[in-house]
Amino acid sequence: MQKNSKLLLIILIPLLIVLNGCWDSRELNTLAIVSCLGIDKAEEPGKIQITAQIIKPGEIKAPQAGGGGGGKKPYWNITTTGETVFDTIREFTHESNRKLYLPHNEALIFSQDIAREGVEKYVDFFVRDPESRRLTKVLISKGKANEIIDSETELEKIPGINISQLVDKSVATSEASDVNLQEFFTRLMSKTTAPVASVIEVSDQGKEKIARLSGTAVFKTDKLVGYLNKAETRGLLWVIDKVKSGIIVVKSPSGEGKVSLEIIRASSKITTEIKDNNEPYITVHIDEEGNLGDQMSPEDDLTISPVWRSLERSQADVIHQEVMAALKKAQELNSDIFGFGDAVHRKYPELWGEMEKQWDQYFPNLEVEVIVNAKLRRTGLIKKPPEQE
Template sequence: MRKNNYLAINIGICLFLLLPTIGCWSRYELNTLAVVIGMGLDKIEETGKIQVTAQIFNPGEKKSTAKNKGDGGSSQSFWNLKNSGDNLLEVIQGLSHKSNRKIYLADNQVIIFSNAIAKEGVQKYIDFFARNNETRMNVWVLVAKNQASQVLAVSPELESTSAVQIAQLVDAQSATSEASRVNLEKFISRLMSKTDAAIAPIVEVTGEGDDKSLSVSGTAVFKKDKLVGQLNRTETRGLLWVLDEIKNGVIVVDSPSGDGKVSLLITRSKSKITPLIMDEDIRFKIGIKEEGNIGYQSSQENLIKPPIIEELEKEQAAVIESEVIAALEKAKKLNVDIFCFGDLIHQQYPDEWLALKDRWDEVFPTINLEFAIQAKLRRTGRIGSLAVLEKE
């Protein structure tokens, strides 16, 4: 018995020592890979072919001090490799003919669709990324205001590559709540829904010449798989209030005295959406609890007085309501359910949903909202009023 125990222990030790080598057959040496960190899809207007721009990280080079050397090169830390064709899989595989390394997608940070590609329809392109076993489902999905290749050609000031900067800009949107944050998993989920509209943040190139920079703001809106419109920053934040995705941001209101503005910092937010159905009347109760601090004032009144605080809280709630209404009006105009209202009815009124699901496009523009918004100011900062230097 003891001998058998020793044998079992020895076998266990051997198996444990073999664990680090399991899976090594599929590993690659870094110097054999062309690591893609950003990918852009464009439509060539003259030929109708797909153009893929794969931004490849060049770890052997430091970032160039010269700005906007579009396609990268020997002095930059990235290389924009391009290929075109009729089929996305063939185009991406064809990138290997232009590089002496294996194209590696597992570290990709962003997928950017050009405006033209998005309007044409993205499902046939998403199919590749959904099936490819190297593609991570948490890669960010964006729509370029114009061409995706132009976005990836910008050389950023602080980051090594434009793809990394774009990914960080999307991450940083929690500070302003003026752009949606959508990864591949979330985008596919909305595309597959029979009622929910897919959305994605918008990235654009601003400035000219050596002053070009990248900006992520607003939201691209899809009907099925085609781009049909966009939300501006205000409408986007209205959408994010409903989706319970507001983290931080600034709300600017009029000073109660009327002689300036007060900027309020959003510190906490929680939203709850409740569908209400009575006969043919379909409405949604928008419950939002928000907390904030006073961040700045251009008026001279003392803001720590209770009546002033109450007035600011009312104005804060009014701004939140107006942003949600702006988002709903745009969604009704485009006739797209960007709020996932259809799913909420399906979950809470399954029987009623059976009669609604096939005509949701007709019903959605007729829905109404009820609001229950609580806005609280917790802190006023270290001063109560603007310090004014008296003239001598």
């Protein structure tokens, strides 16, 4: 018995290695590394048009002293149409000798048309396919998605990376929502919380077409229903606790100029309560700390206590206005982008069963109280404007 099992092991272990073959082994020079995908409606009705941006590694190398480089674009934008997303992705193999390699895809751009029609069936492939990454940014283009992909970049060599980093760097202003596929998908799965995504458009600055972020796209279930502008976007981010930094411009206490306040820290908390009339009542607490960033007003010292307090107050007012603007827009569109429904669900699971079905009726008239506690901390390296020292 033992002898036989040993013999078996001798036979089986090499088989384990050999029979696998070079399973899934792909050399780097057989990959078409995709940095960016754009999904549009094809001109032929019912069909999909996908634009892929494929990296050309040979061109990306820094030009060597003796030549090379040659000023060619280090990427190749290729467009194909097909019946379904997967079908279209495979369709690329007719034109590209290498198979599309999705794990390094930085951005997934849906055109406005697609988004209005309902984005769920297009997202399906990207969350189902093991090769696709959930950290891919999701963006909505105002025009056609392939125009965004064709846009120029100056600092980055690859537009796809440029787009992804634009979204990353939006932290500096907190005026665009940094949404990746995972977050988008999670919101899509929620019964009440609606997905959002950053909006990207091509702005013609002189001759060059440059991609720029502008606000946020608001969905209702999986359909695009409207847009938030920059201030409204920050209003949304205040509530969902995603503001990291940014500049708040307020009027100076004398009313003769402007003062910028830099957001240093911010946090928010949503609390819910069911009132006697069975209506949910939402309270949003926002704590914010800021620094005096610049002063373009005639006051000679903003740090005197009453002046400083009034700056803090106007800072809180701006935040309050931004949140209320976002709330108003969301209630107009009847799209719970803040996740108030999920907050109620967490607090009152036993009541939620009934409320969930009627959330669409509750939300537009939801009573929301916003309490802003804004503080100002430091003044930077100087206290008073320079000329008055």
